[in-house]
Amino acid sequence: MGTLYCCNVILGFLLSVDFIIRSAGTEYLAPPTDFTFRMDGMFSLLWEWKPPMVNCTLTYIKNATLGNGLMKRDYGPRANLNLDIAEFDLNHGLSLQVEAVCDNGMKSKPVTYVEELMSGNENTSVRNFSCVWYYEEYVNCTWKAGQDTPPNVHFIFQYWVESESETVPTKFSDLLDTGEPCQKYFPSDGVNLGCQFKFQQSSLNIKNLLMVVSDRSKTIKPFIFHTDSRDIAKLRPPTIIDAHRTANRSIYVQWNVSQNHNKLDYEVLFNMSSSEKGEIFPLAEVFHTELRNVLPEVTYKVKVRVKLSLTYIQWLWSDWSEETILPGDDSGTTTSTVLLIVIPIIVVVAAIILLICLKRLKIIICPSIPDPGKMFPSDLQEWLKSERPNSHHKPEKEEVCPVSLLEYSLPSSQIS
Structure with a gap:
């Protein structure tokens, strides 16, 4: 038993020594070099590098860490990696790790490359940025000053719309001061905290929008926002053209919309006057509905809202239509x-x-x-024996x- 134990110990020791010797003698390929990072069109970025000088067929393992914490992995022979700006947060740094692999099994050590689109203190950038595209006519964007934004800063808003004839600089930072200026600012206490610009397009057309909020003195880190125009589209509320009670104790409602689209979703809200919370009925591609078994003596309130019907996009609901009141008997x-x-x-x-x-x-x-x-x-x-006056006792x-x-x-x- 003791002899077997000693043999196992010696064998383990020899295997460990052999592994260390082999590891020390492992040969690696030369890593990729000359990394470059540039814009590839208005809404995409491109990483490129120079392959190592080797006599074999190379493939690359590419791991990109995006600004929002997500990872993009790619494996292939191309010495580049293309990123759509919709895939990540443009306000944080990006990093790329590349490893070259030869067809004979040899590989290079991973090389990491880090890129920052805009330099500066993130706490000086604006926050709570949001945009809504109203009625296929104009876009409203609002924001708040950052935690470390200097007082009395003069915010500047610029935007870019996807175009086939656009001229794009190589560096992302060179985009500043080349976009369309804000057409109408929303000031608050002398500070611009919002912007409105015209955007008259059909919401069915796919358009990429890029927006940047910076300042004239360039003391804050520019805030970058990208969106698909459909993601911020908000249609005009429907108009109720008919609402009445029927003889079979029902309420019939009919409406129309100003935008001419094929696929629309609706929500009809019926609310009794005695109830604070009503009942919502979802509908698709119809312009009328009927609420059955209503109480004749109860007053009902009706309103409608609409959105485009596409399952892969979270469209915004329109505002509610003007309320129609149906008095009860x-x-x-x-x-x-x-x-x-x-x-x-x-x-x-x-x-x-x-x-x-x-x-x-x-x-x-x-x-x-x-x-x-x-x-x-x-x-x-x-009493009978006693003498008593003639007058009787009156009860x-x-x-x-x-x-x-x-x-x-x-x-x-x-x-x-």
Whole structure:
């Protein structure tokens, strides 16, 4: 047993030594060199490098770390990597790791290349940036000053729209001051915190938009925003052209839209006047609907909104249409209200009358019997033996029910 254990130990030691020797003698390919980073059109970036001088067929393992923490992996013979700017956050640094692999199994050590599109302190860039494309007519963008943005900074907004005849500089930073200027700023306390520019296109056309917010003194890090025009499109609210009650206790609603699109989704909101939260009915590619089994005495409020119907895009809903009110038939409600008021009053009056007559009713049902103790002394024998005046002892006055008097009174015919 001891001999076997010693043999295993010696064998493990020899294998470890052999691995170390082999590792020390491993040969690597020369790594790729001369990395360059440039724009490849307005909305894409391109990394290129020089292949190592080797006598074999090369392929490359490419791992790009994008600014939003995502990874893009590629494997192939091309000595470049193309990135669509929609794939990553342009406001953070990008890094690329490349490893060359020869067809004989040899490979190079990984080489990492880092690129920053815009230099500067990220805390000086604007934040909470958002845009909405209204009614296929104009775009509104808003933002807030960054955490370390200098006071009284003068923000500048520029934008670029995808075009086939565009001239693109090599460096991304050279784009500044080449875009279309803002047409209308939204100032707040003397600081521009928003911009509006015209963008009259059909929302079905795919257009890339690039926007940059910087400042005139170039003291802040420019903020870069890219979007597909469809992602920020917001259609005009529908117009309700008919809303009425039907004979079968339903509400019929019909509307139209100003934009002429083939595929549209709708939401119809029915809200009872007595309820704060209504019920939403989703519809597709129709311009009317009917709500069944409604209560005739209840007032209903109706409104509609619309968006384009594409499953792979999260379209923005339009604003709600102007609210249409359908008053209820209040005749039944009025009757119910009157009954609710009158019935308690009748019950109260009846209770008062009953309390007043209860005492008299008690006398009729249970007439009072005179108490002899109130007319005679406690010792009747002594009272009979004693001398007493001629006048008799008058009993205490008793309350006599008027009904009792009527029983013993003679009819008027007998009195006559």
